[in-house]
Amino acid sequence: MTSLTDVWPLFGLRLATPRLELRPIQDENIPAAVKAAESGIHAVGRNPFSTPWTELPAAELGANMARWYWRCRAECTPESWTLLLGIWYEDEFIGCQDIGAKDFATLKTVTTGSWLKQSVQGRGLGKEMRAAVALYAFDWLGAEVAESEAADWNGASLGVSRSLGYELNGTTRKAWGSKAETVQHVRLTPEIFKRPDWQLKVDGHEAAANFLKVT
Numbered sequence: 001m002t003s004l005t006d007v008w009p010l011f012g013l014r015l016a017t018p019r020l021e022l023r024p025i026q027d028e029n030i031p032a033a034v035k036a037a038e039s040g041i042h043a044v045g046r047n048p049f050s051t052p053w054t055e056l057p058a059a060e061l062g063a064n065m066a067r068w069y070w071r072c073r074a075e076c077t078p079e080s081w082t083l084l085l086g087i088w089y090e091d092e093f094i095g096c097q098d099i100g101a102k103d104f105a106t107l108k109t110v111t112t113g114s115w116l117k118q119s120v121q122g123r124g125l126g127k128e129m130r131a132a133v134a135l136y137a138f139d140w141l142g143a144e145v146a147e148s149e150a151a152d153w154n155g156a157s158l159g160v161s162r163s164l165g166y167e168l169n170g171t172t173r174k175a176w177g178s179k180a181e182t183v184q185h186v187r188l189t190p191e192i193f194k195r196p197d198w199q200l201k202v203d204g205h206e207a208a209a210n211f212l213k214v215t
């Protein structure tokens with residue numbers, strides 16, 4: 001019998017770190033993702049995202065998250081893809097780590113973004129999930145560069161980047177919603193990556209890589 005993973009091989013991808021499991025968010029996980037987001041991600045008035053999705057009225061948050069997950073999924077092609085990986089910690093959904101690329105075959109560059117619900121922040125989990133996607137990008141997908149960005153006041157995001165060896169890669173001024181932000185860009189290559197002392201476990205890579213035409 002044909003399964004959903006046969007049809008959409010990205011759903012078969014699983015990354016595991018010592019404490020976390022990362023896997024593409026499926027429809028049945030969306031309520032847990034909404035619940036985690038509703039529990040709070042950041043202080044009020046301190047939006048850390050280029051699209052201020054957490055500031056939507058509560059009644060719109062869930063549908064907007066679902067729309068984003070479906071859009072990213074629907075628009076995944078070898079030329080332009082975003083994997084929205086849910087984060088499970090002690091069997092609970094606690095956040096999201098995304099990794100994406102445009103023209104990966106040529107640029108070998110991925111970009112990442114992430115969030116954790118506030119109650120589990122500051123325990124090294126953000127570093128562990130970013131390390132997971134950096135390891136997957138460099139060692140499994142053959143990426144040569146991993147880029148990220150954060151508001152210049154975002155100590156936790158920039159702390160994760162610093163801790164993994166990212167170098168600063170310039171600042172730009174951007175409109176995040178109606179607010180002007182100074183955005184710090186950061187960049188990691190395999191040579192400067194401060195690798196964790198654990199091994200990443202990966203399942204379902206071959207079918208996912210074939211789907212994304214990553215060789």
Ligand SMILES: CC(C)(COP(=O)(O)OP(=O)(O)OC[C@H]1O[C@@H](n2cnc3c(N)ncnc32)[C@H](O)[C@@H]1OP(=O)(O)O)[C@@H](O)C(=O)NCCC(=O)NCCS
Nearest residue numbers: 048115116121122123124125126127155156157159160163
């Ligand atoms: C960004 C985020 C994912 C980081 O995850 P986290 O679990 O809180 O961070 P960690 O505990 O893994 O910290 C990693 C490193 O950053 C440092 N750090 C954490 N918070 C920091 C802060 N406020 N200021 C300076 N350094 C900080 C830690 O000391 C650690 O460094 P070390 O390994 O050298 O000790 C999480 O805080 C979050 O979801 N924040 C809200 C959403 C957000 O900002 N997303 C990113 C948008 S760009």
